[in-house]
Amino acid sequence: MLLWQVDPAYHYLSVPVEASDVIAELKRGRTRGYGTVAVEATIGATTWRTSLLRDAENDCYLLLLKKAVRAAEGLKAGDRAHVRLQLVD
Secondary structure, X not given: OEEEEEEOXXXXXXXXXXXXXXXXXXXXXXXOHHHOXXXXXXXXXXXXXXXXXXXXXXXXXXXXXXXXXXXXXXXXXXXXXXXXXXXXX
């Protein structure tokens, strides 16, 4: 997934549409506020719990990457990252 930046504080990864469709189907009727989905995300050696946000315009989910995660994994806007997502309740 490609890391992109909205402004200095916000960096996101777009979950591919195919994976987003699977997540949406698995969580149908069981999303949290604003359609968010609770996940455990792992990039490299860093694992954290967060929520995926729905991007209706691009029909996919977005994963917000905190500064601490970007720093720990040496990521910056324009980098590609392999992400493991696990749905949590």
